Amino acid sequence: MAEIVIIGAGPAGLSAALDAAEAGHHCTLVEAGSAVGGMAGSFEFAGQRVDYGSHRLHFALGDRQRARFERLLGDDLQVRPRNGRIRLRDRWIGFPLRTWDLLTHVPPSFGLRVAADIATAPLRRTPTDPTRRPATGRLRRTPGTGGTSSDRSSDSSFDTEVRARLGPTVAEEFYGPYARKLYGIEPVELDAELAHRRVSASGISDVLRRVVRAARPAGRQFLYPRRGYGQLSEAMAAAAVDAGVDLRLDTAAARIDLSAGGVTVHLRPQGRQTDVDGGGQPSTASESGAALGPRTDANEIVRADSVLSTVPVATLASIVEPAPPPAVVDALARCRTRSMVLAYLIVDRDQYTPYDAHYFPGLDTVIARLSEPKNYRDGDDPAGQSVLCAEIPC
Secondary structure, eight states: OOEEEEEOOSHHHHHHHHHHHHTTOEEEEEOSSSSSSGGGOEEEETTEEEESSOOOBOTTSOHHHHHHHHHHHGGGEEEEEOOEEEEETTEEEEESOOHHHHHHHSOHHHHHHHHHHHHTGGGSOOTTOTTSOOSSOOOEEETTTTEEEOOOOTTOSHHHHHHHHHOHHHIIIIIHHHHHHHHSSOGGGSOHHHHHHHOOOOSHHHHHHHHHHHTSGGGGEEEEETTOTHHHHHHHHHHHHHTTOEEEBSEEEEEEEEETTEEEEEEEEOOOOOEEOTTSOEEOSOHHHHTSSOBOOSOEEEEESEEEEOSOHHHHHHHEESOOOHHHHHHHHTOOOOOEEEEEEEESSSOSOSOSEEEOOSTTSSOSEEEOGGGGOOOOOOTTOEEEEEEEEO
């Protein structure tokens, strides 16, 4: 049996802790916050459970993980219809894309340009073709591994990748403005790897196949818990504690000492953080999450055979002893990050719209996505009121 310390009780840390405990190891799971789930957690606002932004559990999830969630949540894990829309050239287009909606709502000039892009697709390079390595060399996925090759060329960027796959029109009208809004720099300055990770369609023909698939109800469904996305993490946390995991909330890893004989983790208690709910009363982020683990009131040292970390790598580097090489520290210090402000709006009616999410790729509004948590589930939400979440990149 190994002694394992896991830092961070988001979905990755919780899943690792549960796997370790079920394999017979002793695991200490450390979370600096007062609740599990991290940015995939949920909290109460104005009497309604809401998430940190918009989250879904897609059917592309691995069978093993899906079976775990179905076992832990039972009927609370609901199959829901995906019903969003995109604002494009001052018109609303249903998302996922559907044939009839495209024919009746897409501006004719846009449709003609996309048709021209389809006709000229064979003339563009196809960098995502998994059967052959491109001659120009660039950062790309390595088939079968989920990794990437390290070769890269000067013309490799998010913009060139999207143009090659989906054509200039889609790149200029949708992905380009959206990427500029989300990341704050021009699409040509973003690495092509971002397109590999965030743009799942391999080409226009793939988009058309998805449009046909979305015409069937099964093609536009997702899984979502009755009490918000954070219920997934809360259920895993409860199962992990039952399996013997020592869950420490309000506890941070202050220092990690590495040696040939193992690892020593120094724990430090954190002040319990509070927020203000819709009624103006202070509240913890998640009462159910906070009740799962004891609070550490004094500094503590835990010796382990190994440590798994889910915290940002720059944070990890700052607490590891001996410190990483200077070149690594310098590279981490030069990393830029991008933030997202989440604004929660109370609407004094039962439902704002029937849509679960509205996407705004254009730069004419600061909001990137507006979601309505009530529409993600059939839950015990209050009547006569709804909450919206506006995501504002900054």
